[in-house]
Amino acid sequence: MAIRANPRLIEELELYGAEDVSKCYHCGNCSAVCPFSRDPFLFPRKSMRYLQMGLEEKLKGNLDPWLCYYCGECSDECPRDAEPGETMMSLRRWLTSQYDFTGISRLFYRSWKIESAAILLVAALTGLGFWLFGSSVGSLGVYDGPGAFFPSSAIHKFDWALGFLLAGLLLVNCARMWWFSIGRDPKLRIPVSAYVRRLFLLPFHFFTQDRYRQCEKKRPWAIHLVLMLSYLTMLVLIMFFLHLVQSGPEIDWRVHAFGYLATAGLLGTTAFALYGRIRKTETHYKHSHESDWIFLILLGYVAGTGIVQHVLHRAGLNTAANITYLAHMMGVVPMLGLEVPFSKWAHLAYRPLAMYFSALQEEAMEARGRASEETARLRAA
């Protein structure tokens, strides 16, 4: 059955940042230089082609964009400046919006105004909520412990509640990702055993970013790894050791050590990325979608306010610390609440999943290949 081509898709993708796709005339240089492009995941050319012809369904089930780390080689090599790298980036944005069942992601990506508005709104609500809550349970002068404006125990509960909510949302989208790329394809019948056997890929890629490491340029990987680990450390500290982080004056040195390291990591990488994007130092920094800016600003803001309120607290300026803390939360909540499930941040889940699913796909295809050969041989005999 022929697939209907949709000439409008290419226009829609422009909103996600793919502005030069139509320039491509399929010389295939991009796929040739890409260290990752190999059968059956031939990108970026194939995805470019699907996009030009507007084969929406094909693209939805296509994991290739997640297998690309935007080292920029392809864009550098492209004779037509069709920016295959950026196209893959845009496709990742588009896919995120496709996986997301709420449709919020779609809104955000198509309009930075809506995204910013949503962030500001959530920030305002958070601010208001915490102020009322804080002033009801304690006083601005007290930082932690009984009568504190923000008792860590309460925040801790809040964090977990929020955490579960996000995980829930993310899980549903991941399930949709699975459905698009594997579930709905009758040709891909994958045994449970395979799912189990390959499961290790998830944590492996999540923690090592191993595939990113294989790109020819190593620095982007290193930076990304630092950012990711710092973020992770901070997450762990907050989710599990918040009381230790917040308690004082005498403090657990481990929390200190990790806390400072992570903060340094976050701030450093954020600063670097911002600088890069402003100066367009790298190919993958040339084109910046609004969502990229919002993400970085938000990250910087959260990390910044985090460390500032910590310092104030150390300095014993509890009132100031508490107000900063409020500001901090006004950043954290929209970041976790909106960015993680609906925007750029979601890739922390989708990328490792893509590795996992693609491995499964490949295995299934090989199996089918062997099977068909087998039947052929039998028929011949």
Next chain:
Amino acid sequence: MGFEPRIVGFLCNWCSYTGADLAGTSRIPYSPSIRVIRVMCSARVDPTFVLRCLSEGADGVLVCGCHPGDCHYSEGNYKALRRMALLKRLVRDFGIEEERVRLEWVSASEGKRFADVVDDMTRKIRDLGPSKVRAVLAADRAER
């Protein structure tokens, strides 16, 4: 060594002779049996020439022209075609194997084809053996 046929080739200047030159420039080897005589067009090949070759002891005569439709002189090759058709009948009537007289189309770009034609004709004539013409005429004379 065995019998090496002696073939006379009449090649038209525009297609076949150029084709034969191409075989040379592209170093395509073929049997040294052929001796080429250049004519402007295969239509210049007077049947008298062919009979003359046979009476002089040629083991074969090859006439090559442009492919039908490609003649430099628009239709000369068709005229050659007609003459050769009748000539083959006459040669047969003279008791000479008609394979000894052959018409082929070889274009300027067909160096390989020219080489193949020569080799094929050489092979066929080697199988036929040498032309009897000169021996028989000599025997006749010896009788008187």
Next chain:
Amino acid sequence: MAGKKLQIALYWGAACGGCDVAVLDTDEFILEVAALADIRLWPIATDGKYADVEAMADGELDLTLFNGAVRNSENEHIAKLLRRKSKLLVAFGSCAHMGGIPGLANQVTREEIFERAYLNNPSIEAGNHTIPLPRTNVNGWELAIPQFYQRVYKLDDVVEVDYYVPGCPPAPDQVKKVIQAIAGGALPPKGSVVGASERTVCDDCARTKKEKRVKRFYRPWEIIQDPELCLLEQGILCSGSVTRSGCGVRCPNSGMPCRGCYGPGPNVRDQGAKLLSAAASIVDSKDPEEIDRILDGIPDFMNYAYRFGLPASLLQRRFR
């Protein structure tokens, strides 16, 4: 040579006698010939013996008109004898000129001829298997007859010839011209063809000639011909274009295609090859199959092309 009578001989080799008749066909002119010449040898008309000829001094004869081809050792022997005895030796008629009708025998071997003539022939009496052999022993006596050659030769294959008078037979008025010319001592360059034109029959043929394209060949009886139009253009294979004129267009004028007895023009080496070239050139088709179909309309091309000149052709005979 005025005053003194011309000494002439007429001889026939392998011939039908038509050429001798052609001489007689000069009607009363023959009397003038008798008046101005002594006919020393003319087997068909006068009684003369080889011995008389042998007795002559070399060059004693002013002129010998030799008609007929050389088929056997006798023909050759007498040819050589007459060559020695005559100042001028003229190949008279198609047979001496080109081998003529007897020359057609060059398509078969002597054995085949004997087979047909002496062994396998309805007119042979039962049980008679005699074939002529050069030497036979008849009760002690050896009988010798001329050797029958493998093939037929034209006169100049065996002796040097001074002039050629073509035709089968030569047209009487041409004969007259030749004899008068020689009598008058007006001799053309040695070796030339006399009593004929340098051009071909078409030159004298009254039929109108247009541009020639033939879709089919006809035997003369297969078509009702246009008496005004060139026979070749009507698909009737005519040798006029490849044949010296001089005959007075005898055949075409009587509705028959020229058979080519006067032989090719001065620049043509092989009459048959030229006829081939001409005939094939006017075939109106580009498709090999159709061309073959059209050519099928010419049965037995060889016998047509070389009717009078097979021994004079480049290949001279059939090879088997």
Next chain:
Amino acid sequence: MGECRIGVYVCNCGTNIAKVVDCDAVARAAQALSGVVVARSYKYTCSTPGQETIVKDIQELGLDRVVVAACSPRMHEPTFRRALQTAGINPYFLEMANIREQCSWVHSDPRAATEKAVDLMRAAVRRVVWHEPLEKRYVDMCRTTLVLGGGIAGLTAALEIAEAGKPVVLVEKRDRLGGNVARVDLTAPYLDSARDMLRDRMEQVRKHPMIQVLLESELEALEGYVGNFKAHIRTKEGPFDTPAGAVVVCTGYQEFDASRVEHYGYGRLPNVITSFELEQMLRQGRLLTREGKPPRCVALIHCVGSRSPEYHSYCSRVCCMTALKYGHEIKSALPRCYVYDLYIDMHAFGKGCEDFYRRTAEMKTMFLMYEKGDLPRIEPAGDGDGGGMLIRIHEKLSGEDIEVPADLVVLMVGMEPREDAARVARLVNISQDKDGWFIESHPKLDPVATTTDGIFIAGACQAPKGIPGSVAQASAASARILAKLAHEKIEVDAVFAEVDDNLCSGCRMCNELCPYTAIEYDATRKRSQVISALCKACGCCVAACPSGAIKGRHFTDRQITAQIEGVLEWASSQG
């Protein structure tokens, strides 16, 4: 034939010949031949010293014939002829034996190769004896030029020549000038208006005092030869004759009849149209479907009738750019309209075309590639698609089976020779290639002349080409003609056939055979004669002449026979 003094020069061509052929042996064999005065084996005979040796020998040893056994005569015959000329003897006293291309380069056995080389050399020696001194001849040149066709090429040629002050007669079959370009709206890749380009030229041509324009006229017959043609033209006022020195054929092309490709249903489906019908719409500025609605999706199908085994194997050259141009024109007329290009390959060679392709791509034209043998299918669409058409295509670049909706399909029809091309070719005595295009005298070095002297071709009658190509070719042809007109007389090649009037019997065998109608029959004298200026020396008539009255200069029976005897001397010595 008096005693000749022949010099034989065996070239080693460095080692090209010498490494297989024993050149010294060949020279020795030559020395032994009668008439050979000197025979030398030399490293590079074509080199300056090599040629000087020949010149020196001719002058000092009094040679009157030269044989060079070397490369192909197609390579160096002119070189050595010049050498003979320098030495003061007729250049046609040269004969070459091809012992490189047709000997040393194709045979490895030195013995056989040397034997062959000797035979070829001997043949050349035997032949050269019979060579005759030939002189180039000159005939008067008529100043008028005849231009056939009033298209862009014809207009250009006419103007170029008239501007040089030489009279031109322009014959146009139709009732107006402009040809096919007049049917075009804009031109790729610069999107200039074809009309504006033409209007100006047509005006100049109409007004030009040196140009006589004959509309609704056709060439009926062309007699004569270069410099002295006589053209019989049928005009609407009646017959018109003019002399002409040269002729430029610019009869152009005709579009491929799309209905021949039944597969696309042209003529059956209302909204399947040809590129020329689209041009018309664009020129009228009303781009509508048959239903009178502006189309939402237009599909352009490339290579209709071109690059296919059953129709034309060649590429029509301009359609790709034209299709891209439509992409622009349609988008600018209907910005919301989607354009699909269904193509085999995109041929975007030439100035500005690659950029144009890129710009079109950026305008979101959707390019769908199909396999040559596997044409897109046009099917009626479901109501969901507004009752238009659906085009199914196996898209080559993605390997996917795709369908796209379309309410207007444009068939990019290729160019083909005009129906009357064969007639024109016959009239002016030029040849057509297997596709029917007129054949130029050399595809690379002489693309405007033809095998008939004085007949030139320009524009799309020679091969599919665009406006720049046609204009360039027309200007080139005019330049060639003006160069000829710069002289009072023109040179005619020395090699041609001639009839010996003393032998011709007027059988007219040759008349029909001549491909150049160079043989005329004098009905009163009942003789045929060759118009040497028209003759191209193919020799067909020579072989056919039953009375041996026609002589093919430089390829005479005697010369070729000598050659035959030469190559077969070995064989005959055996028998």
